[in-house]
Amino acid sequence: MAIDAGRERAPYASHPAKSRGRQFAEPASPTRNAFRRDCDRIIHSTAFRRLKHKTQVFVVHEGDHYRTRLTHTLEVTQIARSLARALGLDEDLAEALALAHDLGHPPFGHAGEQALDQCLAACGGFDHNVQTLRVVTRLERRYAEFDGLNLTWETLEGLIKHNGPLTARDGTLLPRYAARGLPAAAVGYLHALGVPTWTQGSAEAQAAAIADDIAYDAHDIDDGLRAEFFTVDDLAQVPLIGDLLAEVRRAYPRIEPARLVHELIRRLITRMIEDVVATADRRLAELAASSPEDVRNAPEPVVAFSPAMAAADRAIKDFLYPRMYRHPRIERVTAEAKQVVRDLFAHYSACPESMPPDWREGLAGADKAARARRVGDFIAGMTDNFALAEHARYFDLTPELR
Numbered sequence: 001m002a003i004d005a006g007r008e009r010a011p012y013a014s015h016p017a018k019s020r021g022r023q024f025a026e027p028a029s030p031t032r033n034a035f036r037r038d039c040d041r042i043i044h045s046t047a048f049r050r051l052k053h054k055t056q057v058f059v060v061h062e063g064d065h066y067r068t069r070l071t072h073t074l075e076v077t078q079i080a081r082s083l084a085r086a087l088g089l090d091e092d093l094a095e096a097l098a099l100a101h102d103l104g105h106p107p108f109g110h111a112g113e114q115a116l117d118q119c120l121a122a123c124g125g126f127d128h129n130v131q132t133l134r135v136v137t138r139l140e141r142r143y144a145e146f147d148g149l150n151l152t153w154e155t156l157e158g159l160i161k162h163n164g165p166l167t168a169r170d171g172t173l174l175p176r177y178a179a180r181g182l183p184a185a186a187v188g189y190l191h192a193l194g195v196p197t198w199t200q201g202s203a204e205a206q207a208a209a210i211a212d213d214i215a216y217d218a219h220d221i222d223d224g225l226r227a228e229f230f231t232v233d234d235l236a237q238v239p240l241i242g243d244l245l246a247e248v249r250r251a252y253p254r255i256e257p258a259r260l261v262h263e264l265i266r267r268l269i270t271r272m273i274e275d276v277v278a279t280a281d282r283r284l285a286e287l288a289a290s291s292p293e294d295v296r297n298a299p300e301p302v303v304a305f306s307p308a309m310a311a312a313d314r315a316i317k318d319f320l321y322p323r324m325y326r327h328p329r330i331e332r333v334t335a336e337a338k339q340v341v342r343d344l345f346a347h348y349s350a351c352p353e354s355m356p357p358d359w360r361e362g363l364a365g366a367d368k369a370a371r372a373r374r375v376g377d378f379i380a381g382m383t384d385n386f387a388l389a390e391h392a393r394y395f396d397l398t399p400e401l402r
Contacts, residue, residue, distance in 0.1 A: 007085075007086070007087070007088035008088060009088055009089075009090070010087065010088030010089065010203075010284075011289070011290045011291060012203055012284060012289040012290065012291060012292055012294055012295050013087075013088055013089045013090050013203065013204070013292065014035070014089070014090045014093050014154050014202050014203070014204055014292050015090065016033035016034040016035045016036070016090065016092065016093070016152075017033070017034075019034045019035070019152045019153060019154055020152070020153035020154065021152065021153060022034075022150045022151065022152055022153070023137075023146070023150060024145060024146045024150050026150065033092065034152050035090055035092035035093040035095075035096055035152065035154070035155070036092045038092070038093075038096040038149075038151045038152055038155045039092055039095050039096045039099060041149040041150075041151065042096060042099045042100045042103070042136070042149065042151075043099060045103070045135075045136075045140050045142070045149060046140060046142070047103040047135045047136075047139070047140060047381065048070075048073075048099065048100075048103065050381065050382075050383050051068065051069040051070035051073055051102065051103070051105075052068055052069075052070040052383075053068065053383035053384055053385050053386075054068060054069040054070075054105055054106075054107055054108075054109070054383055054384060055068070055069070055107065055108050055109040055111075055112075055337075055384055066223050066226065066227075067219045067223055069102050069105055069109075071219075072102065072215060072216075072219060073098065073099060073101070073102055075215040075218075075219060076098045076101065076208065076211045076212050076215045077095055077098040077099055077211075079098075079211035079214050079215055079269065079273065080094040080095060080097070080098040080204075080207050080208045080211035081094055081095055081098075082273055083207040083210070083211060083273060083276060083277065083280075083303065084204060084207050086273070086277045087203065087207070087277060087280055087281075087284075087303070089203050089204050089207060090204055093154055093155065093158070093202070093204040094204040094207045094208050094211075096151070096155045096158075097155060097158040097159065097162070097204060097205055097208035098208040098211055098212075100132060100136060100151075100155070100159060101129075101132065101159065101162055101208060101209075101212060102128070102132070103131075103132045103135045103136065104127075104128040104129060104130065104131025104132030104133070104134065104135055104380065105128045105131075105380075106126075106128070106131075106341070106379060106380040106381075106382070107337075107341070107379075107382045107383055107384045107386070107387040108334075108337035108338075108340070108341065108384055108387070108401075109337075110334075111333075111334040111335075111337040111338050111341075112337060112338075112341050112379075112380075112387075113126060113127075113128050114338060115337070115338040115339075115341035115342050115345075116341060116345070116376055116379060116380060118342070119341070119342060119345040119372070119376065120372055120373065120376050122369070122372070123368075123369035123372050123373060124183065124184050124185060124369075124373075125180070125183065126376060126380070127183045127185075127186070129159065129160075129162050129163065129186070130183045130185045130186050130189075131377075131380055132159055133156065133159055133160065133185070133186075133189050134185070134377065135148075135381075136148050136149045136151055136155075136156070136159070137149075137151075137156070137189075139377060139381065141358075153193060154202060154204075156189070156193055157193060157195050157201065157202065157205070158201050158202055158204060158205030158208065159205075160186060160189055160190060160193070160195060160201075161195075161199075161200065161201030161202075161205050162201070162205065162208070162209050162212075163176070163209065164200065164201065164209070164301060165197065165198050165199060165200060166182055166186065166187075166190070166197040166198075167182070167197040167198050168198055169198045170198075171197070171198070182197070199296040199297060200295060200296050200297070200298055200300075200301055200302075201296070202292055202295060202296065203280075203292070203295045203302060203303055206295075206301050206302065206303035206304070207303045209303075210276055210301075210303055210304060210305070213313060214269060214272045214273065214276075217268065217272070217313060217316045217317070217320075218265050218268050218269050219265075220320050220324060221235065221241070221264070221265065221268070221316070221320070222261060222265050223324075224320065224323065224324045225261055227324075229323050229324050229327050230319075230323045230324075232245065232257070232260065232261065232264075234319075234323075235264075235319070238315055238316060238319045239311070239312050239315045240268070240271070240309075240312035240315070240316070241264070241268065241316065241319075244264055244267045244268055244271070245260075245264055247267065248260060248263045248264060248267065271309075272305070272309060272313075275305055275306050275308075275309040276303060276304065276305060276309075278306070279303075279304055279305060279306045279309075280302050280303045280304070283298075283300075283302040283304070284302050287302060289302070333401050333402070336399035336401055337399075337401055339399070340387060340388065340391050340398070340399065340401075341379060341387070343391060343394075343395055344379055344387060344390060344391060344394075345375055345376070345379060347394050347395075348375040348378065348379070349371070349372065349375050352371065352374075352375070354394070355375075355378055359374065359377075359378050384401075388401070
């Protein structure tokens with residue numbers, strides 16, 4: 001199928017001139033709309049720069065060509081903008097949501113998140129999506145008149161709803177929250193913004209979320225091949241991937257391995273984007289969506305994979321999970337990284353004077369939960385390299401994480 005180079009703004013697209021505004025009133029920019037301004041604030045934030053040295057799957061010193069949180073974020077942003085352009089959505093809002101979606105990730109990827117969640121279990125746990133909201137509303141301290149980045153309502157709503165609604169319309173918890181309940185902080189943000197727990201995110205938020213899935217599939221295949229966790233021949237048995245490999249080999253029977261992989265990845269991304277656009281067009285037509293609220297109130301996401309592509313996406317993740325995320329090398333590094341985070345949390349909790357002065361501010365009169373959260377915020381902001389350097393300052397043995 002051919003995708004439009006750029007449609008006119010759709011009636012169900014978010015519009016910066018109709019934004020619900022910011023928590024703190026500011027004069028409008030004479031050169032940028034509200035969503036473009038959000039993008040710029042995120043790009044210039046300290047948390048965004050730190051993504052360069054945060055783990056995606058491989059720790060940052062393992063090789064120059066493996067993805068980091070920053071390169072992953074840029075790939076998600078490119079895909080989100082492509083989807084928004086093809087669907088007539090607001091590209092700037094989709095970009096802002098993609099740029100910000102991983103700002104709350106701690107060092108060492110999901111290993112760091114799991115360790116912090118354990119450390120903070122007594123005071124609500126740790127969730128990187130909620131932490132992203134803490135970063136953009138509290139922890140970034142750059143502006144004279146407010147903490148955070150003072151992003152628009154639409155960007156904050158999209159970050160809360162990165163994984164979709166939190167409950168069903170009747171208030172029943174969705175499966176991912178059934179065991180532990182909703183993160184209290186997320187509920188607080190929803191109430192503060194006046195966002196129902198059961199509604200979908202905007203179409204732009206949905207585009208950013210599915211762009212995250214597409215980017216994960218593509219770059220984890222690429223990085224897994226580079227790390228020799230599996231081979232191209234192993235991939236030939238995976239639905240969709242096998243078809244794309246056969247397609248490339250038919251067109252270029254003598255293609256060299258590196259070019260073969262690139263052709264596979266680019267075709268996978270293209271095929272997934274085309275599927276999402278076709279599915280979204282169909283669902284939007286069935287919904288007869290004429291406003292952003294129609295998208296929010298829909299019974300299911302409108303920017304989504306077709307059932308066939310969703311099955312292919314699941315098959316890719318099922319292939320990658322045991323071969324990559326549970327590879328012995330990754331599991332060993334994961335265990336060591338978790339211990340680094342636990343050690344740091346224990347040290348700063350016992351010796352908060354080890355933290356910089358601005359992080360110690362107000363701790364003297366804080367209760368135990370507030371002190372623990374402050375330590376968690378400090379560690380979550382660290383890069384991999386800084387966390388390892390801090391660990392080496394206070395402990396005799398620090399793993400190399402290789």
